[in-house]
Amino acid sequence: MSVPCLPSMPCVEVVLIQPAQLVIGALRLILDAWEAIGNAAGRPPGRLRWIEHMIAAATAAGLTAAQWREWRERPRLRFVLEAGYALACDSDGQEFQTNAIKVTITNRGARVVSLDRIVCTFKSRSSEELTSRKEPLGLSSIDPGKATYGWVQLHAEPKGMSRLSVSVIDSIGKEWAASRRQISRLMAEYATYR
Numbered sequence: 001m002s003v004p005c006l007p008s009m010p011c012v013e014v015v016l017i018q019p020a021q022l023v024i025g026a027l028r029l030i031l032d033a034w035e036a037i038g039n040a041a042g043r044p045p046g047r048l049r050w051i052e053h054m055i056a057a058a059t060a061a062g063l064t065a066a067q068w069r070e071w072r073e074r075p076r077l078r079f080v081l082e083a084g085y086a087l088a089c090d091s092d093g094q095e096f097q098t099n100a101i102k103v104t105i106t107n108r109g110a111r112v113v114s115l116d117r118i119v120c121t122f123k124s125r126s127s128e129e130l131t132s133r134k135e136p137l138g139l140s141s142i143d144p145g146k147a148t149y150g151w152v153q154l155h156a157e158p159k160g161m162s163r164l165s166v167s168v169i170d171s172i173g174k175e176w177a178a179s180r181r182q183i184s185r186l187m188a189e190y191a192t193y194r
Helices: 019-041 050-072 180-191
Strands: 077-089 095-107 113-123 130-142 147-153 162-170 175-177
Touching: 019 050, 077 147, 077 162, 077 180, 095 113, 095 130, 095 162, 113 147, 130 147, 162 180
Parallel strands: none
Antiparallel strands: 077 095, 095 147, 113 130, 113 162, 162 175
């Protein structure tokens, strides 16, 4: 973002990437502008220099409060993974029961989150390749404090699975992964099957 040059002010080029840089950059711009004004009109008397510090402190406090609010209201998702069975259909239309994972996602943040699909990736005992299963959620919106769930059909023997990962993709393409602890609990649950 370029700032147009005035005869009494230096040109400033600002590139902000992270929120912390926003606070630092804004303080620098304010102090540079105040210094330019002071140089153009002469420095204020010593008894009025405290105004510079008050303006800088008020600006820093306001930006810090805005950053804190942004951090506090960020989206947060909680996963609960459960082993189970789901009905599936083969190519002939015959229903059969297959191993599945019930994925429950709870929105613990302060903003609504729209989820697009659940992705489960694993390596089965019978194959050396990674297998990926995707189940659409249809852009389901989760209000703060609410939950949604979906079933991921595995079509594989869960006892032989390794390198399991479960995640959801939101409407903007961000991936939210289940924790290693949740994956370990699910694998322990599958170890007790049959």
